[in-house]
Amino acid sequence: MEERIHVPLIEIPAQVRAGEPFQVKVSIGKEIPHPNTTEHHISWIDLYFHPEGGRFPRQVGRFAFVAHGEAVSGANQAPVYADPELVVTVYLERPGTFHAMALCNIHGLWQSDEVLTFGGPAAAN
Amino acid sequence: MEERIHVPLIEIPAQVRAGEPFQVKVSIGKEIPHPNTTEHHISWIDLYFHPEGGRFPRQVGRFAFVAHGEAVSGANQAPVYADPELVVTVYLERPGTFHAMALCNIHGLWQSDEVLTFGGPAAAN
Amino acid sequence: MEERIHVPLIEIPAQVRAGEPFQVKVSIGKEIPHPNTTEHHISWIDLYFHPEGGRFPRQVGRFAFVAHGEAVSGANQAPVYADPELVVTVYLERPGTFHAMALCNIHGLWQSDEVLTFGGPAAAN
Amino acid sequence: MEERIHVPLIEIPAQVRAGEPFQVKVSIGKEIPHPNTTEHHISWIDLYFHPEGGRFPRQVGRFAFVAHGEAVSGANQAPVYADPELVVTVYLERPGTFHAMALCNIHGLWQSDEVLTFGGPAAAN
Numbered sequence: 001m002e003e004r005i006h007v008p009l010i011e012i013p014a015q016v017r018a019g020e021p022f023q024v025k026v027s028i029g030k031e032i033p034h035p036n037t038t039e040h041h042i043s044w045i046d047l048y049f050h051p052e053g054g055r056f057p058r059q060v061g062r063f064a065f066v067a068h069g070e071a072v073s074g075a076n077q078a079p080v081y082a083d084p085e086l087v088v089t090v091y092l093e094r095p096g097t098f099h100a101m102a103l104c105n106i107h108g109l110w111q112s113d114e115v116l117t118f119g120g121p122a123a124a125n
Numbered sequence: 126m127e128e129r130i131h132v133p134l135i136e137i138p139a140q141v142r143a144g145e146p147f148q149v150k151v152s153i154g155k156e157i158p159h160p161n162t163t164e165h166h167i168s169w170i171d172l173y174f175h176p177e178g179g180r181f182p183r184q185v186g187r188f189a190f191v192a193h194g195e196a197v198s199g200a201n202q203a204p205v206y207a208d209p210e211l212v213v214t215v216y217l218e219r220p221g222t223f224h225a226m227a228l229c230n231i232h233g234l235w236q237s238d239e240v241l242t243f244g245g246p247a248a249a250n
Numbered sequence: 251m252e253e254r255i256h257v258p259l260i261e262i263p264a265q266v267r268a269g270e271p272f273q274v275k276v277s278i279g280k281e282i283p284h285p286n287t288t289e290h291h292i293s294w295i296d297l298y299f300h301p302e303g304g305r306f307p308r309q310v311g312r313f314a315f316v317a318h319g320e321a322v323s324g325a326n327q328a329p330v331y332a333d334p335e336l337v338v339t340v341y342l343e344r345p346g347t348f349h350a351m352a353l354c355n356i357h358g359l360w361q362s363d364e365v366l367t368f369g370g371p372a373a374a375n
Numbered sequence: 376m377e378e379r380i381h382v383p384l385i386e387i388p389a390q391v392r393a394g395e396p397f398q399v400k401v402s403i404g405k406e407i408p409h410p411n412t413t414e415h416h417i418s419w420i421d422l423y424f425h426p427e428g429g430r431f432p433r434q435v436g437r438f439a440f441v442a443h444g445e446a447v448s449g450a451n452q453a454p455v456y457a458d459p460e461l462v463v464t465v466y467l468e469r470p471g472t473f474h475a476m477a478l479c480n481i482h483g484l485w486q487s488d489e490v491l492t493f494g495g496p497a498a499a500n
Contacts, residue, residue: 039288039320066353066355075288103316105320106322
């Protein structure tokens with residue numbers, strides 16, 4: 001159960017071509033939403049890309065979600081919430097693997113990976 | 126010129142309803158893309174929401190873009206880049222104003238605002 | 251009152267010399283400590299430096315304080331807390347002004363400034 | 376060599392007592408300083424604490440170092456630099472292990488751990 005609501009889901013195209021911008025969506029708890037309360041929430045999602053054959057991963061971004069309902073009137077009273085998901089635009093010169101890491105403020109660190117290959121119909125020309 | 130490539134663009138629906146999730150897109154340099162090199166890039170975009178009539182703004186998120194081409198082989202050689210734009214999912218209990226702030230690593234801080242009202246056809250029922 | 255517990259205090263040497271490392275301490279609520287609970291805390295402190303005569307500020311760092319007592323057993327139960335203060339090591343090629351900005355999760359943004367001049371006895375040689 | 380300039384050094388007291396504030400210093404490249412240039416630098420240091428017997432680590436803070444010499448006039452021309460080190464103030468209700476993680480913008484992620492026990496002369500009373 002803990003796993004199903006915490007593991008990041010990385011959504012990318014099946015294939016991309018070198019230099020072509022594409023979208024990476026990362027979300028937490030797709031099937032069963034993770035709580036988003038002052039007391040229990042996803043604090044951030046970090047996204048890495050490890051190029052095939054490379055020695056080191058690169059960090060694409062660090063995305064912190066800050067609005068969890070805290071208000072002067074008390075916990076879970078604020079008028080704005082942000083879900084633990086985001087879409088960023090990336091382009092690559094090499095294929096490789098995306099890694100997403102997320103922090104739940106009470107259940108710690110969770111990670112997942114998604115491999116991206118280069119290719120597709122148009123790239124065959 | 127500096128202004129046209131730096132000021133954040135906040136894209137939101139014309140109207141939303143209380144509690145309904147919607148997407149906020151923030152990007153930099155829509156018409157003229159901002160450079161994205163090791164030496165000159167957008168470091169981060171912060172998003173705030175100031176509820177109508179409220180005394181204090183809330184911070185929705187802090188989004189840092191880290192991949193600007195740095196590599197062992199030198200500047201601007203890495204195989205991954207992320208554009209300074211992102212889409213997040215937000216829901217509100219009150220209307221108000223979004224503020225986006227962005228940092229260019231050499232041209233400093235840039236800000237913009239977008240007012241969001243509540244309503245729309247379905248809300249009229 | 252709100253002001254006394256929120257405005258960042260920047261502590262720097264009276265004077266420094268070009269290229270010489272020195273410490274910058276930034277803290278919140280020196281006289282009256284700011285609360286540090288799951289419901290009410292300082293989320294982060296950002297530090298900027300604006301060189302004298304320069305057009306743009308530089309960002310020195312972004313420092314997020316994440317441990318506010320959240321635990322599986324409930325709010326304010328976790329065994330680790332971090333106070334909203336930090337010391338960083340900086341060196342300058344020009345005098346200028348430090349700006350600290352802090353976010354209270356319920357009372358919004360607070361800012362302060364501290365001017366730093368170059369000089370001192372040894373620099374007179 | 377890469378290891379000697381990248382692994383975070385965590386400096387803590389030999390022992391602390393429950394609830395007593397103490398300082399944690401984290402630095403990179405103590406013996407051999409890590410480069411701090413626009414092209415090659417430490418991007419951030421994250422600090423975690425894993426309480427003894429606990430299932431999950433807690434994140435103490437996320438500390439990004441942003442000033443690496445970028446300037447309008449070119450790389451490595453800016454008048455402000457921050458070294459990859461910081462001191463934060465922490466208090467604990469239980470002993471445990473600190474973990475520091477750091478990102479070099481070209482050599483990836485590096486980690487180290489430091490165990491902290493409770494006790495000391497005064498605690499013997």
